[in-house]
Amino acid sequence: MASNYLKFWGVRGSYPAPFESHIRIGGNTSCVEVRVDDHIVVCDAGTGIIPLGNELMKQKDIRELTIVLTHYHWDHISGLPFFVPTFMPGWKINVSGPGETDAEVAANISDQMKAPYFPVETETWLADIRYRVPRSRPFEVGPMTVEHFNVHHPGSTYGYRIQVGDKTIVYASDNELAFINQSIDRRKEEFDEHERKLLEEMKEEEKYRFLEFMHGVDILIHDAQYTPEDYEKKRGWGHSCYVDTVASAIEAGVQNLYLFHFDPNYDDEAVERLHAHALEMIRERKSSLSCHLAREGVAIDLDANDA
């Protein structure tokens, strides 16, 4: 494997999907590793972080990593209680996530490891664990610069922008695109002409607010949980329809889009069907966007020219 890479350890949303019918895409929940010069940023700690931890225990060179959490829903933290490096002395693990204080981040993590829900508490972790609320300024992890932004999902939820040399990676696992546009369209007839004009401007403004964070990025990993049919039923659940994700990535001039956070009810064929449609959309719009499915176990070489 390349020495500088991004690897998908978990690509599912909501809950794990350990089924034979889901094996080509993968069943673990959200976890993406970005490794550069032996510095590691782990985006989210869903069940995918468990096999990552097991891999890390096989080597001796790295003893520190930084976990950045988008939020504290189960599919983003439920792997942490089984992440072996936390239990090992000599490891240093930095954990960042939404919150007002560092103590709040710590509490959000430790609360899932309490009786009667779990047999051991975070007090049994022997690693040096540092909790930290990302400040408004970006922070550095070795050669990587990490910055957070607010996204459209229940509660305080972040996306992360990681700069590595001249490459930009954006991770937005849970983000409902196009929600306000639909809200405006649904009430359009109730507004007078002047208000309608303002609302059209508001739609543009909201669109650019979200395009801003993905503008021109090399690698965008973005929520693509639903088909249009399912999105109609689950509008307001905090996730995107893949059609909106692809359309936004095209408009933002993204180089490589990785569709992510798949609904656990979708088997391999269903996910591959939505990918086929995404590619069709891209061809029809004559876009140069390269669109992929995030598949568990797949690594992207960050030194490759097309990454």
Add this chain to the structure above:
Amino acid sequence: MTNNNPTVLVIDDSPTSISLYELSTEPLGVTLKSFRSPLDSLLYLREHEADLVFMDIIMREMDGLTVLKKIRDMPQHKNTPVVVVTSKDYAQDRSTAKQLGALDYLVKPLRSQEIREIIRTHTHAQPKDG
């Protein structure tokens, strides 16, 4: 001459939303203070009263529910009326807003008339010519 108009604060980083509040309050006798920067709004509120606050949630600098927590941490604003107006329509955010004492939680877009009704319900604002 003393200005007895109620002060309505808007905290929203969307210029179009602020324009909508300006349009809505134009016929009312209110003093509208709008802030695209939540941090600037907090600095203002440290020194000033407000009769009603409209608050967005998704903002670049700081999310609105965090801003609301910080407002409630100021003793003089423990009971300042705050209405959350946002594009987020999630039970979790509604519940947090309620716990922080928000008067209401409304999903964008609002009509000018609706904004005026909220202001007149929660302040003594009167039409300019009334």
